[in-house]
Amino acid sequence: MISLAEARSPARLAFVHFLRTGIRLPEAAFAPLEAKFNPYHDPTNGQFTSGPGGGAAGGGDDLSGRDVVSTGSTSAARPVQLAAADPEPPRGIGDNYGGMVDPTTLEHAFPGLAKAPGGSVLAVADGVLDLTGPGVETTSSLSLAYSNALIADIKRYDPSFRYDSLGFPQTLDGQMNEIGELRWDRAAAIYRATGDDGPLQVETLRYLQAQVDKEYDNALLAAKAGELPPAPTERMAIGNYIDQATKASFRDTLAERSLTAPSGQAVRVNGREYDSSGDDLTYSIPDARVGNVAYDVTLWRKIPNSSQIRRFFNSDFKPRAVAIIRPTQLGAGSTYIIKRTGH
């Protein structure tokens, strides 16, 4: 277990930030803060009082309960909420990676999902779907630590797991690929050993998003070269091929980890999900299903009240949520989750 001082080092905090958000920031951005003493701040009630001569303590912003501080290395002041006490180190794999940086449930990936009212549409948290981040020199040791912690975690569930390695990858892409593969391996090991499909639901989300983004680029290139059939429209052709290619790749990945499921099991690609509630047996076909979550790969935004989404929710497995996965190239909030009404 590392010390709290090591846990809060700028390098570690920079790494944690990129795992959470996918955004690269220099270590200087996480340097210790210098708190300025404000003689007009009453720590007993957190309020600011006017100094001599009257007037407001600050500008138009409500700064009650906050101290304005500046960092030791940048000139821009930014308001922060000073914690009353040092927070507990995050729990999770090893001792240092909690749910915030190592999402293993959809609730980690979509903050607010657990408490949101039924029918809510929630965006995915920044960076959950993307493991790219800062430069190699900043994160190699931390990536290696994370990778080793994942391997140890996998072996807890599958003692026979063997990770043959030619050495830790030297490039950032290689490191992130390895971490991504190990996260998949861990999710599969947990599912096979315990039936817990939470990590598998998260990795499915990540994987499908990465594939959709890649296939979107491939489809645009093929369309530009005039090699995709234009029927019925080019956009529909692009959407159809992305859908097909993503499902085919997903089957490959599931097969690699012995997760291909015959009909009736809870990890499925393009399987019929029946609705026996009415007089006639009907069905819908989500692109993927992991446990009680359905996934739909699409170019189009789909609303909770659309007939397709309602059919997913009406199916016998009663999904608690439907994840709509669209290319990130389409803009912010492209991918989102729709929560089941009344859940």
Added chain:
Amino acid sequence: MPRPYRPYICQTIGEFNDKLGWMMLHAPDFSDREGRYLDHNIDTVFKGFNESIDNLRRKLGEERCAAMRQMSDRMQALFASDPSGTNGGSKAGRQIIREMELMLRRKRAAPNETPPAA
């Protein structure tokens, strides 16, 4: 660490149709850009593709299966001759994918119809 490439072998016509979509978007070089696999190349991709065709022999029917195997061989040769998509081989190969898709669609619409020659 890259792992061996072991593609999923399609069990249904629908899964094979999805595979055709994957082939359409990954042609002509079928390279493994992320370096996930040790041995992912046009030869291993088509080996898996042909295994899927063979696995679906009963569902496709003997004639359709034989036709598709021939089409697959032609497709592989065309893509191999044009890995950068510059001399028309890639376009011709994708046209064969399109023909296979139409064969599957016709089979669904008229399961007992005799398939056209490859």
